[in-house]
Amino acid sequence: MTKSFIAGLPKAELHLHIEGSLEPELMFQLARRNNIPLSYRNVAELKAAYDFNNLQDFLNIYYHGMNVLRTEQDFFDLTWAYLEKISKQTVRHIEIFFDPQGHLARGISFETTINGIHAALVKGQQQYNISFGLIMCFLRHLEEDDALATLEIGLAHRDKIIGVGLDSSEKGNPPEKFIRVFAKAKAEGFRLVAHAGEEGPPEYIYGALDKLKVDRIDHGNASMQDPVLIDRLVAEQMALTVCPLSNTKLCVVDDMKNHPLPLMLKAGIKATINSDDPAYFGGYINANYEAISPLLADDPLLLAQLARNSFSGSFLDEAGRESLISEVNAYLEQQMSL
Ligand code: ADE
Ligand code: ZN
Numbered sequence: 001m002t003k004s005f006i007a008g009l010p011k012a013e014l015h016l017h018i019e020g021s022l023e024p025e026l027m028f029q030l031a032r033r034n035n036i037p038l039s040y041r042n043v044a045e046l047k048a049a050y051d052f053n054n055l056q057d058f059l060n061i062y063y064h065g066m067n068v069l070r071t072e073q074d075f076f077d078l079t080w081a082y083l084e085k086i087s088k089q090t091v092r093h094i095e096i097f098f099d100p101q102g103h104l105a106r107g108i109s110f111e112t113t114i115n116g117i118h119a120a121l122v123k124g125q126q127q128y129n130i131s132f133g134l135i136m137c138f139l140r141h142l143e144e145d146d147a148l149a150t151l152e153i154g155l156a157h158r159d160k161i162i163g164v165g166l167d168s169s170e171k172g173n174p175p176e177k178f179i180r181v182f183a184k185a186k187a188e189g190f191r192l193v194a195h196a197g198e199e200g201p202p203e204y205i206y207g208a209l210d211k212l213k214v215d216r217i218d219h220g221n222a223s224m225q226d227p228v229l230i231d232r233l234v235a236e237q238m239a240l241t242v243c244p245l246s247n248t249k250l251c252v253v254d255d256m257k258n259h260p261l262p263l264m265l266k267a268g269i270k271a272t273i274n275s276d277d278p279a280y281f282g283g284y285i286n287a288n289y290e291a292i293s294p295l296l297a298d299d300p301l302l303l304a305q306l307a308r309n310s311f312s313g314s315f316l317d318e319a320g321r322e323s324l325i326s327e328v329n330a331y332l333e334q335q336m337s338l
Helices: 001-008 024-034 045-048 055-068 074-088 100-104 110-128 144-160 175-187 202-210 221-225 225-234 245-251 261-267 285-296 302-310 318-336
Strands: 010-011 091-098 131-140 162-166 191-196 217-220 237-242 270-273
Touching: 001 285, 001 302, 001 318, 010 024, 010 285, 010 318, 024 045, 024 055, 055 091, 055 100, 055 144, 074 110, 091 110, 091 318, 100 110, 100 131, 100 144, 110 144, 131 144, 144 175, 162 175, 162 318, 175 191, 175 202, 191 202, 202 217, 202 221, 202 225, 217 225, 217 285, 221 225, 221 261, 225 302, 245 285, 261 270, 261 285, 261 302, 270 285, 270 302, 285 318, 302 318
Parallel strands: 010 091, 091 131, 131 162, 162 191, 191 217, 217 237, 237 270
Antiparallel strands: none
16 A cells, blocks of 8 residues: 555655666676676676675775766666656656766766766656756765866756766765865856765764755755754755665665654654665665655655655746645545545
């Protein structure tokens, strides 16, 4: 019952790294197509390596995996595979990340990357009615000058990009390292998001809010350690893009039954459910809702609240947000009358 309720619930995905949707089978297919060696002999061996103790363990394999992405067609195929999956999960809107520096460093041009991803997104909008926004992320383990140079390149594609984000190794790379590039991105009219408080402390969330001036926080788990920060997130109605299966896979949360999401909702935080890197973490967006649902006593009102939050926390315009929230309300009403 809950599974089918979640399956039909209209929702947005606001935290998805497109390179993290690279399934092992497609990774091997592209490795063969492009003649790229992989450190694993087959899919089973690769999957066996998906046993992470922390974020860095995962990132090492994630950067290795993206080596197989070489051509515009590869980026199209990657993005299209993701869209085909979520087209069966009642996803109505997506705002997804890509990591241009992870490709530029391998000699793959910004154009190759973005044109392949964007063409698939346009097709997804036409074929599946899934609207989209594309967010270019800066890799925080690299220097700010590298991010600034990447932003400069990205400006030529501003018509395809709604925002900038900050990802990769969090600890030791605080938001303050990226003040100039975020200020420049804001001046250029981009929306701003940053991973903060995934493995890092609450101070990194303050840094993202106060120094980077973000519009949304990715993860934000560490906010639950700081009651003053909780009050602030509630007062500002700041959306958090929470990723349950990611959190347990990367040992940010020791056990799903201890996940902070129910406490976030109870406090009044605008928390949303997302899949982060679904090919590596064992499930797409509906699997993430299903993983959290028992902690919410499978309450359809709370599941619908999460879906509403995903639209109100999105970068859609007011009319777009309202229209999709109405779809959630209509769905809830119809389900409750059954
Ligand atoms: N890059 C891809 N997934 C990430 C995550 N969960 N945290 C930080 N950087 C990432
Ligand atoms: Zn992420």
